[in-house]
Amino acid sequence: MDVSPSTIRVIIVGAGKGGTALLELFTRSPDVEIVGMADINPEAPGLRLARNLGIHTTTDVLALIAEDRANLIVDVTGDAAMRTLILQHKPPHAEVLGGKAALLVWKLAQYEHDLRDQLIQSEKMASIGTLASGIAHEINNPLYTITGLSEHLQDESNQEVIQEYVEEIITAGKRIADIVQGLNAFARRSHEEETGDVNLNQTLDEAVKMARRATVLDQVQVITKFDDVPPVRGKADELLQVFVNLVTNAVQAMEGRGTLTLSTDSLNGYVQATVTDSGPGIPRNNLTRIFDPFFTTKEQGKGTGLGLHIARDIVTQYGGQLTADSTLGQGATFTVKLPAASQ
Amino acid sequence: MPWGLHTKDGPGNGRVMIVDDEDNVRKVLRLTLTKAGYDVVEAEHGGKGIEAIGSDDNMLMLDVIICDIRMPKINGLEAIAFFQQQYPSVPIIVATGYPDQKMATDLLNRGVFDYLVKPVDRDKLLATVSAAMEKRLALQHDH
Numbered sequence: 001m002d003v004s005p006s007t008i009r010v011i012i013v014g015a016g017k018g019g020t021a022l023l024e025l026f027t028r029s030p031d032v033e034i035v036g037m038a039d040i041n042p043e044a045p046g047l048r049l050a051r052n053l054g055i056h057t058t059t060d061v062l063a064l065i066a067e068d069r070a071n072l073i074v075d076v077t078g079d080a081a082m083r084t085l086i087l088q089h090k091p092p093h094a095e096v097l098g099g100k101a102a103l104l105v106w107k108l109a110q111y112e113h114d115l116r117d118q119l120i121q122s123e124k125m126a127s128i129g130t131l132a133s134g135i136a137h138e139i140n141n142p143l144y145t146i147t148g149l150s151e152h153l154q155d156e157s158n159q160e161v162i163q164e165y166v167e168e169i170i171t172a173g174k175r176i177a178d179i180v181q182g183l184n185a186f187a188r189r190s191h192e193e194e195t196g197d198v199n200l201n202q203t204l205d206e207a208v209k210m211a212r213r214a215t216v217l218d219q220v221q222v223i224t225k226f227d228d229v230p231p232v233r234g235k236a237d238e239l240l241q242v243f244v245n246l247v248t249n250a251v252q253a254m255e256g257r258g259t260l261t262l263s264t265d266s267l268n269g270y271v272q273a274t275v276t277d278s279g280p281g282i283p284r285n286n287l288t289r290i291f292d293p294f295f296t297t298k299e300q301g302k303g304t305g306l307g308l309h310i311a312r313d314i315v316t317q318y319g320g321q322l323t324a325d326s327t328l329g330q331g332a333t334f335t336v337k338l339p340a341a342s343q
Numbered sequence: 344m345p346w347g348l349h350t351k352d353g354p355g356n357g358r359v360m361i362v363d364d365e366d367n368v369r370k371v372l373r374l375t376l377t378k379a380g381y382d383v384v385e386a387e388h389g390g391k392g393i394e395a396i397g398s399d400d401n402m403l404m405l406d407v408i409i410c411d412i413r414m415p416k417i418n419g420l421e422a423i424a425f426f427q428q429q430y431p432s433v434p435i436i437v438a439t440g441y442p443d444q445k446m447a448t449d450l451l452n453r454g455v456f457d458y459l460v461k462p463v464d465r466d467k468l469l470a471t472v473s474a475a476m477e478k479r480l481a482l483q484h485d486h
Contacts, residue, residue, distance in 0.1 A: 137413055140440030141365045144462035148371030151465050152378075168367060219415065 008032045011070040013061055013086065014077035015039035015046025018106035021113040022074060023050055028316055035070040052195075052233045053319040054339060062089050070094055076106050120314070123306040124241055138179050142172035197231035197341050198239050200273045204262045207243035211251055219256055225263040229271045232338040234318045242311040242322070246275040246334045249307065253279030253332065270320075271340050276333040282326040290324060357406035357476050358382040362392040362422060363438070364414040368461065372409060372438070372468070379469050388414045389422025396430070405433055407456075407475045412439040412446070427454060432482040434475040438463055 008031060012019050015037055023046050026032040036056035039047055047057045058064050061082070065073060068091045075086055075098035083098045090096055097105060149165040156162050208222060232239075250260055258278035265272055282290065289295045291312045308322075315322040320338035359381050361372045366387075373383045384405070386392035396405060408426055412419035423435055434456035437447075447458040456475050459468065 137439070137441035140461040141368055144371060144440070145365075145367040147462045148375065148465070149367075152371070152374050168370075172367065 006031055008072050009035050009070045010072045010074055011035050011064055012037045012046070013039070013073060013075040013082065015041070015044035015050070015057075016076075017045070018076040018110065019044070020046035020049055021109040022076065022106065023053075023055075024317060025109045025112055027053060027319075028313070035067070036064045038064050049195075052339070052341075061086070065089055065091070065094075068094075072097060074098075074102055074105065076102050078103065116313070119306070120238070120241075120310055123310045126306070135179060135183060139176050142175045145169065145172040195233060195235055198234050198236045199231050200229060200239070200264050200271055200336075200338070201226045203236065203239050203243050204247075204264065204273060204275075206240055207247045208260075208262070210240075210244050211247040219258075220251060220254065221259045223259060223261045225261065227263075227265040229264045229266045230340040232271050232318065232320075233341045234314075234338070238314045239318075242314050242336065243273070243275070245307040245311045246336075250275055250277035250279070250332070250334075253277050255279070258331075266340060269340050270337050273336045273338075274333050276331060278331040281328040281330055282324065282332050283328060287324055287326060291322070356380040356382075357479070358384060358404060359407045359409060359472060360384040360386060360392060360395065360405050361409045362386045362389060362414070362419070363409075363411040364388050365411075368411070368438075375465055375468055376472065379472075381472065389417030389419060389425075392422050393417065393425050396426075405430070406479045407472055408433055408435045409438050409472075410435055412437060413441055423450070423453075423455065432479065434478045434482075436471055436475055438468075 010026060010032055012022055012026075012034065015023075016039070019037065019039065023034065023037060026034050034050075034055050036058060037046060037050040038058050038061040040059055041047075042057075042059050050057045056064075062085070065086065066089065071094055073086055073090060073094055073096045075083055075096065077083075083096075086096055086098070146169050149169050153162060153165050156165065204224070204226070247260070247262075254260070254277050260278075261274070261276040263274050263276075286295075286297065291308050295309075312322040315336055315338065318338055320336060323335050323337075324332060325335070326332035356379065359376055361369050361376075361383060363369050363372070363385075364387055369385045369387070373385065376383050384395060386395050389410070392408070392410070410419050410423055410426075414422075419437065419439070423437070426433060426435055436457050436459060437450055437455055438459045438461055440461040442460045450458055456478060457471050459471060
């Protein structure tokens with residue numbers, strides 16, 4: 001029988017919207033261990049997420065309860081018959097949270113879920129602000145080609161020269177369109193996107209492409225060591241946000257000069273992606289704090305202090321880990337480890 | 344004629360060096376300035392700019408430098424520091440696509456003649472270059 005007061009071992013009954021929100025919340029709570037999740041519908045969204053996270057799922061509530069591994073059963077089905085059934089079959093020491101109390105927890109979890117979505121979105125907007133000032137440079141150059149050459153077109157009568165200017169103006173316009181398209185793709189609200197299979201090699205490539213637009217990478221040597229890795233489960237946009245954050249942090253740490261090494265490999269059902277810079281490194285006492293919300297070493301106005309916190313949050317949500325390692329004077333490595341999608 | 348003498352006595356309205364990594368940006372600047380009667384020298388990054396005016400046996404005469412900031416190899420800030428140290432009487436105009444108020448203030452405090460944000464309006468560019476030429480003449484008389 002469980003005597004540890006600190007760990008709550010929980011079974012979630014009901015895998016609809018509320019159950020899913022609870023699952024996400026509990027996954028991120030260190031003192032909560034999710035023993036399993038049950039729903040009559042084997043395709044309920046919560047059960048799919050739980051399977052991705054490697055959590056035991058079943059359609060047989062009573063069998064799960066009978067395993068006697070949980071000390072708390074949270075019933076969010078709102079079904080009176082289910083509540084009676086659970087109360088009749090539960091082990092004597094297990095508590096049951098149901099009815100109005102479960103509804104309250106359900107609502108709190110839902111609220112937390114919405115807040116978290118907003119936080120992710122606002123951090124993304126903040127990073128877009130940072131990207132945008134870099135992208136201004138990228139856009140202003142072709143824009144100058146367009147306005148400048150158009151002005152010269154006004155007093156040009158040589159057909160060949162006119163043709164040449166017009167072609168250059170079109171090319172410059174297309175370049176701006178490309179940049180804007182890339183930014184739009186990044187700004188798109190992530191929860192409109194479905195969870196799917198994501199190839200981290202592509203995500204890393206795309207993150208470097210975005211960072212290239214936002215910061216000067218000309219003096220950064222980018223080395224990629226990509227393995228032929230299996231896909232991971234997640235929203236492509238959220239995972240891109242994670243790596244854009246890691247890559248821009250790395251470039252900023254190196255002050256635009258040095259070596260950026262990106263690598264992927266797979267190990268024991270996990271895909272691991274690392275972002276390594278050759279910057280000054282992170283002091284040991286900061287290494288534990290960099291994932292804390294609002295912790296930043298950047299100048300005021302340059303960072304929100306939320307980037308790494310949210311990056312870790314996103315990775316954790318998909319059953320993964322984001323860790324940092326650094327030796328002062330020898331750069332830093334950030335490692336994202338995510339479960340490989342079941343084939 | 345030793346390096347640093349104003350070339351206005353010669354043909355044209357003076358010589359401007361454009362330091363920018365973007366071919367098309369240099370092209371537009373060159374077109375605008377040559378049509379206004381200036382002689383133009385181009386360099387695709389700070390290093391080339393330094394090289395262009397730095398070689399002892401063939402010192403280039405310049406009156407005004409237009410310099411970008413974000414460039415590969417030697418960036419604009421490093422190149423500007425070099426130009427200012429070596430050729431204090433040549434006014435430098437920064438033309439950047441990356442507006443940064445703090446950097447603009449810093450540069451102006453450090454004696455940069457003007458800070459323009461691309462896309463630069465043609466009249467604004469010509470007015471600034473013309474004012475820089477005046478400054479160049481004034482500095483030359485002081486020396």
